[in-house]
Amino acid sequence: MSMAPTDVADAPLFSFGVVADIQYADKENGSYESQVQRYREAPGKFEEAVHYFNSRKDELLFLLTLGDIIDGNVTPEKTEEDFKVVLGVLDKLQIPAHHLLGNHCLSLPRERLLKDLKMPARYSQHKLPHKWRLVILDTMDVSVRWPEGSPNRQAAAEFMEKHPLGPENPHASIWNGGVGAEQLAWLTEALQSAERLGEKVIVCAHHPLVAGSAAPTHLVWNHEEVAEVLERSPAVAAYFCGHYHIGGYAQPKRVHYCTFEAILEAPTDEVAHAVVRVFPDKLVIEGQGTVTSRTLQF
Numbered sequence: 001m002s003m004a005p006t007d008v009a010d011a012p013l014f015s016f017g018v019v020a021d022i023q024y025a026d027k028e029n030g031s032y033e034s035q036v037q038r039y040r041e042a043p044g045k046f047e048e049a050v051h052y053f054n055s056r057k058d059e060l061l062f063l064l065t066l067g068d069i070i071d072g073n074v075t076p077e078k079t080e081e082d083f084k085v086v087l088g089v090l091d092k093l094q095i096p097a098h099h100l101l102g103n104h105c106l107s108l109p110r111e112r113l114l115k116d117l118k119m120p121a122r123y124s125q126h127k128l129p130h131k132w133r134l135v136i137l138d139t140m141d142v143s144v145r146w147p148e149g150s151p152n153r154q155a156a157a158e159f160m161e162k163h164p165l166g167p168e169n170p171h172a173s174i175w176n177g178g179v180g181a182e183q184l185a186w187l188t189e190a191l192q193s194a195e196r197l198g199e200k201v202i203v204c205a206h207h208p209l210v211a212g213s214a215a216p217t218h219l220v221w222n223h224e225e226v227a228e229v230l231e232r233s234p235a236v237a238a239y240f241c242g243h244y245h246i247g248g249y250a251q252p253k254r255v256h257y258c259t260f261e262a263i264l265e266a267p268t269d270e271v272a273h274a275v276v277r278v279f280p281d282k283l284v285i286e287g288q289g290t291v292t293s294r295t296l297q298f
């Protein structure tokens with residue numbers, strides 16, 4: 001039987017897996033704003049996600065992890081052990097993976113994360129099929145997670161001095177960070193190049209960019225500036241992030257901003273992962289467990 005045209009139209013251009021905030025640590029459960037953090041359950045849930053993705057490896061191009069794969073423990077040695085547990089699960093993944101830097105995972109040295117997660121750089125771009133591009137940002141670029149005296153740390157100190165944490169600046173806490181001038185220029189150039197080539201772009205990073213997709217307390221330090229760069233480029237379809245564990249979504253202008261629900265806070269016996277299917281006119285998020293399914297039309 002020949003394939004009807006509708007069957008072709010129904011097939012995605014390509015698909016990939018997503019997980020956010022595994023944030024594993026060998027620690028007792030914690031709580032934040034009535035959410036329970038089930039640290040010790042996280043590797044098991046991530047392993048279920050890996051099995052899910054492996055069973056669909058023929059249709060999934062890669063896995064995107066949205067940062068904070070570990071929480072950071074009381075000593076560097078314990079943090080190291082936690083990282084090895086998550087790497088052990090990651091080793092079982094049978095498709096490639098793209099990772100990005102979060103605030104908690106930077107409990108380990110940045111160089112160590114880049115090397116062991118096989119990240120080409122702190123921020124990077126990747127060609128995808130059918131004229132799509134994945135742009136990965138480092139939203140801890142300007143943050144306190146840099147050595148004292150370094151230019152990035154200095155820029156963070158200047159930001160915090162100008163923007164004291166409080167009702168005026170609810171996002172100015174040290175668990176967030178900013179995107180520096182150099183990276184912003186790189187991002188602008190990446191988006192312009194995508195426009196020239198007629199490509200569509202998914203931008204991703206650890207921290208949310210717009211209110212509504214997260215609480216104001218969890219946004220990138222210079223979120224307005226970064227969102228403006230994304231909104232200016234017709235190439236950008238969506239922005240994916242984690243960090244705000246209950247997840248969220250907003251479309252204040254044109255770009256879709258989607259915050260994925262954390263593995264860490266999925267209830268016991270519940271999972272938190274998703275498959276994103278890319279179509280010429282939409283992204284379809286198929287959530288599993290606590291991750292919300294959405295269709296992002298553009």
Ligand SMILES: [Fe+2]
Nearest residue numbers: 068102103243
């Ligand atoms: Fe985070």
